[in-house]
């Protein structure tokens with residue numbers, strides 16, 4: 001068995017049985033090993049941002065890592081933006097990058113580069129395997145680093161000769177770290193603060209946004225009167241009928257400040273201290289009001305559900321303390337497409353147990369409240385702000401959950417970063433409906449131009465923020481990649497297109513012309 005085969009066998013034995021790949025010459029022995037080893041599903045992405053984003057979506061839905069296969073420094077570099085997003089989402093990925101044979105590196109061939117240097121900012125764990133004898137053990141260590149409570153981006157660099165030379169066999173994966181429990185004294189402090197009622201905010205993300213975590217937060221809020229809000233962006237949130245609806249801290253600074261202004265205490269449950277996405281002249285970076293105390297109850301990797309159970313018990317909260325919530329009614333929209341009618345159609349179009357990937361940018365800013373009473377679903381957001389995240393993440397989520405429908409909502413500007421996802425969805429027959437909001441603008445940046453005080457917009461500046469000349473034709477692009485598409489211009493047409501998409505399995509695209 002050569003090194004590549006020892007690695008693939010170690011991956012499969014260690015539970016990493018999906019590999020999102022875009023290989024080159026230095027990875028050919030890994031590719032060859034796929035033919036000899038049963039049990040590895042290999043999914044080709046036609047750009048590395050698809051590969052790394054898909055691995056992020058896979059982890060968020062499955063809770064265990066997939067592997068990638070990337071081609072030297074440039075392949076890794078193409079995938080870095082979505083690795084950045086995945087790292088911010090605390091996703092685990094076994095990120096495998098090919099390298100020249102060790103003896104070839106000194107010759108400075110065209111593809112030679114500092115791969116470790118490129119990997120480090122977007123990986124918490126980086127190792128170059130020194131020989132075919134060590135590849136299996138290094139692969140096992142990468143799996144352990146990408147799994148468990150503190151899942152990481154683990155980049156394993158695989159020189160070509162370590163792949164083709166003779167190996168010793170496969171390696172056992174060390175037991176990953178278990179999710180740490182929580183600190184009881186931190187819960188005691190949170191209990192004291194929660195009892196102060198509406199001047200205390202529980203700020204949630206991570207495992208606190210599971211159905212179970214939210215149900216406990218709802219009981220605590222019902223009993224004590226404290227408020228519960230989620231971070232602006234969250235890796236995954238359980239939402240829809242029967243689940244506790246929580247608002248998010250608004251993205252826009254001027255909207256976030258009034259939401260937070262009356263809190264004397266913020267209890268962080270995996271969440272970060274609320275800060276503005278960007279700095280703006282004469283606006284604060286820190287969004288909490290002056291004098292507000294921040295207390296951390298749990299950090300990423302800790303068991304927030306167990307901590308919320310302890311908090312509920314400390315304040316005496318029970319299921320009967322839950323206060324009923326009134327949600328926006330679901331009504332089929334008619335007439336023109338606008339943010340409200342689009343939201344109403346989406347709310348009815350989310351299928352039972354659906355997975356929603358949200359990169360809707362300005363079109364979707366108001367989607368949360370109107371979709372509160374949609375069928376139960378999970379909602380995934382971009383944690384790192386690098387656009388081009390959603391269609392790859394949708395691809396990986398669909399691979400992870402073949403029995404759930406994925407709805408990917410994406411602005412046309414964002415969708416143009418990683419449109420190749422559609423080809424992978426067609427090839428793998430993934431159940432993804434991509435909804436592109438074709439406003440033919442970088443709409444958000446028009447607002448940001450004002451917000452940073454850039455002055456009056458002239459025609460050359462405007463040209464940098466518009467996507468016209470020519471207009472993008474999403475239905476044709478989808479067709480070219482094997483995905484059937486339809487363009488809609490009214491609310492009725494949009495609802496019908498969503499119903500049609502839900503009526504059958506497989507990838508589809510809806511271009512919402514705004």
Ligand SMILES: Cc1ncc(C[n+]2csc(CCOP(=O)(O)OP(=O)(O)O)c2C)c(N)n1
Pocket residue numbers: 081360361362363385386387410411412413414415439441442443444445
């Ligand atoms: C990798 C990367 N490049 C550029 C940006 C800056 N940026 C943020 S939003 C945006 C445009 C988004 O346009 P679209 O998806 O059409 O949504 P809209 O603003 O029109 O709602 C750009 C270019 C970014 N966030 N990430």
